[in-house]
Amino acid sequence: MKTAFLFPGQGMQYPGFLEDLPDMAVVHGTLKEAEQILETTIDSLHSPYALSTTKAVQQSLLIAGVAMSRLLEQEGAKPDYVAGHSVGAFGAAVAAKSCTFEQALKLVTLRGQMMEQSLDLQYGMGVVVGLTEDKLIDIVAEFHTEEQPVYVSNQNSPTQITLSGNKKAIQRVLEYVERKGARSAKLLNVSTPSHCPLFEHVKDVLEQEMDDMLFQRPKIPIAANRNARLLRQAEAIKADLAESICHPVKWHDATNVLYENGVRIFIEMLPGDVLTKLANTAFPDVRAVSTQKVAVEDVLYILNHKGV
């Protein structure tokens, strides 16, 4: 019975959430390290104001993921695989020892900055529940124009799919699918059209930045965002970290590949339990838990007792 650590992307952060990390030396050490690298204070990262900026959200998500996974590892919990959703992939890369915490912090800072720079209130994302990716691709093709582009983006589950692009176009798709059998269709509260071609320039900048960075072969395989393959090479991990921002995250396929490789325990780093819920719904016989909801001792108990 194998275990995977999951690192969430944007969405479940809340003011002060880094304070909910367990009160342990390795956590404090990680927070301090982040403050030094970023030359800032943790308080200024997860304050209500800071969390309204993409950069701070991404930085603090990475910090939380790394702190939590370091703590689990120190307590003897060793995953067989890791995977991170969107910006969560950077935390996964650190946990797999493919890049350093410092490298990852630099990259997510840059990534967040670039995304913010392209901020345009006309753009955003939506989510549709109850229709398959295929069906949505056909529908979206009818609404997409060069002036008001809209794309099918993340595949969170077979029937929970996000849209990215121009808000008006997204709105039109949402209204249409509500009449075509979607269980739910709504606009997300973000102004960044992530994981679609509109962010190709962010990918280019990340690629350039990583050109000079030395990544290692990961100690454990990472399930990729873009093509749901298991990555075992430094270059493939770099490519996935860069490309993910302008391509759909194949999250369901990525976790499905882990499942087919024998993973039956998924442990999600805080904040939140979005990935935990997705895993529990997709795979009835797995045990998925969130470190937001379950104390570290209990996580360790689950791992030591093979999921019980």
Place this chain on the structure above:
Amino acid sequence: MVILNNQTQGRNWTTRLDAKKEQLEKVKGMVDGVIIPTEKIVDVLEKLIRPKDRVIMEGNNQKQASFLSKALVQVDPGKVYDLHMIMSSVSRPEHLDIFEEGIAKKIDMSYAGPQSLRIAQMIEDGRLELGDLHTYVELYGRLFIDLIPNVALVAADKADRAGNLYTGPNTEETPTFVEATAFSDGIVIAQVNEIVDELPRIDIPSSWVDFVVQADEPYELEPLFTRDPRHITDIQILQAMMCIRGIYEKHGVQSLNHGIGFNTAAIELLLPTYGEQLGLKGKICRNWVLNPHPTLIPAIETGWVESVHCFGGELGMEKYVEARRDIFFTGRDGSLRSNRTLAQLAGQYAVDLFIGSTLQMDALGNSSTVTKGRVAGYGGAPNMGHDPGGRRHSTEAWYNMMTSKDELARGKKLVVQVAETFQAANQPVFVERLDAVDVKKQAGLAVAPVMIYGEDVTHVVTEEGIAYLYMSDSPSERRQMIAAVAGVTPIGMKHDAKATALLRERGLVALPEDLGIRRAEAKRSLLAAKNIDELVQWSGGLYEPPAKFRSW
């Protein structure tokens, strides 16, 4: 006078045997007679298997040679590489790990459901070369034609010190694999749960077996055919009532196969109740080819069932089967003898009816269970789910399918497809085009992976009604019949009420009311057993369900 062909003079006619002797020589110091020490299995495999060998790795939807597959993935890819694997089912992670490690390169297989995403990715990435997707019988057949194996890695329950094997209730396809290998000078290696002095019975004789190895833990076995009646829905009960009335009774179906669906589990559990009310006992469903389904227990106990031949065993059913040996095929020792190859052939040629559920069906009745981006294969459904044109023996149901008055007219196997018009997430089952067409392109398959072809389907059953497809050869009429039972799916929306009324009048389509079934009667209270506990009670405590099915 015999004219000698110069070319044959001096040719060696025993290359396979010579190679085998050479391989066996290499492990002489490592083995104890026919016994490979457990801890030496990886070393021995490295010596016995040559690069590019055709290797059978036993694993199907039930029994897995899990010790040997875990050992094979540990061999040195520098020594053993580019193997051509032959597998009924790709089920375990290491079945594909051997391709990632470069130990194996090509595969011929029947089913990959539990690894269907990884295998699709590996085909796309060129890491795995797909020989072909077979049905079970085709794969078994080709072992004796052009996929003759060099090595067979199989699983048995017990061996004696001479290498005789006891495979017991879970004999499945082991004898077929061993026969193809042993009689073509290949090497047969069996993992066993234990080595004993005396076997309960011999399923495979030692002269067919080269080595046995005691596994560190018993082989993996999935209780795949256990269906908890708690999960049977009212709609499935309605469909089951329609099948019993509108198909089994109407055509006098005596011999049949049921698969793992909840639809067919519902039929099994309605025989002692609804079937009894209709006075059908002894008239239908007497001779079966199916695994020892726990849900068949009430029908057996109430005297419906005369015989059952099994593809494989079912965890927890061992004692029950032993105690009902008039019904099941059992050995002198008392335990079940299954045989997947023979059961598949029986299901193909010898029974009146095959019934299965589908996830997708097109307007002409072609059906498929594939999903885009996945390569899952077939298993045995296409073997049983078609009309074998070579059949000659006539039974009432087969003869009943005859629609022509031609002098040479003949009957037909009943092939029934059951579906609810919509799956989860609003996915219509009836579609214009099967996803199988896309899978064919994505995976570079020669043919679209259609499970059951429309031309073979005699009946389609949905919650709306039954389409008696066998009654018409006209494609447009068959379309209309399917549309009439396809509900509000894109296909169903095309039917027009007048045409449907006419089809009903002519008996080409039947709604529940046409069969004397009131929808309101289709309730779970009709089930002879409503949960696993009641199945145990029916069995007099002989059925011992695996832990995951126990609720008390």
